Amino acid sequence: MSGGTELGRQAKKYMDRGDLVPDEVTIAMVRDRLAEDDARDGFLLDGFPRNVPQAETLKKILAEWDARLDIVLELVVDEDEVVRRLSGRRTCERCGRIWHVDFDDKQDDICDECGGHLFQRDDDKEEVVRHRLEVYQEQTAPLVQFYADERILVGIDATGPVEEVTHRALAALRPLER
Ligand SMILES: Nc1ncnc2c1ncn2[C@@H]1O[C@H](COP(=O)(O)OP(=O)(O)O)[C@@H](O)[C@H]1O
Numbered sequence: 399m400s401g402g403t404e405l406g407r408q409a410k411k412y413m414d415r416g417d418l419v420p421d422e423v424t425i426a427m428v429r430d431r432l433a434e435d436d437a438r439d440g441f442l443l444d445g446f447p448r449n450v451p452q453a454e455t456l457k458k459i460l461a462e463w464d465a466r467l468d469i470v471l472e473l474v475v476d477e478d479e480v481v482r483r484l485s486g487r488r489t490c491e492r493c494g495r496i497w498h499v500d501f502d503d504k505q506d507d508i509c510d511e512c513g514g515h516l517f518q519r520d521d522d523k524e525e526v527v528r529h530r531l532e533v534y535q536e537q538t539a540p541l542v543q544f545y546a547d548e549r550i551l552v553g554i555d556a557t558g559p560v561e562e563v564t565h566r567a568l569a570a571l572r573p574l575e576r
Pocket residue numbers: 412413414416417418419420421424444445446447448452521530
């Protein structure tokens with residue numbers, strides 16, 4: 399999250415703790431972004447919606463534009479793997495590139511791409527990741543049933559390397575190609 403705006407500072411407070419940012423903030427951001435020209439022929443949302451009220455509101459926003467979601471991908475992976483992936487993630491403060499302590503065998507804290515310094519996001523600390531998983535179970539997991547009821551949910555096995563998961567995700571999207 400960039401910028402020193404009051405809204406940005408407010409949002410960061412929630413994010414650092416691993417809580418969801420209030421719906422009025424995220425919904426306004428998503429509504430504004432979807433209203434831009436390049437979203438008219440299609441868009442991909444990552445991390446939104448994250449609770450049922452957001453999903454209900456998204457449905458109404460899209461309906462106002464005679465649009466609807468075509469597909470929802472659920473990336474299924476067990477909690478230990480989520481903790482391993484997030485707690486080992488390091489971010490370059492200069493170029494934003496993401497490294498992983500184990501998967502990239504990253505033992506120092508220097509970005510091999512630009513020489514910048516790597517840091518760990520507050521919400522990638524293990525105890526905060528565990529809290530994010532609780533928030534997921536409470537608030538986000540109900541969306542699986544929500545979108546199953548809408549008949550647009552597709553579950554994907556998200557274990558294994560990035561290339562394999564990408565391959566499975568693209569295969570699930572292929573029927574929508576036009
Ligand atoms: N739809 C959303 N509703 C509320 N808060 C959100 C939403 N998406 C992201 N956030 C906030 O941003 C934080 C980081 O988002 P996340 O998608 O987990 O990041 P990343 O994909 O980089 O791991 C979340 O923990 C939450 O505080």
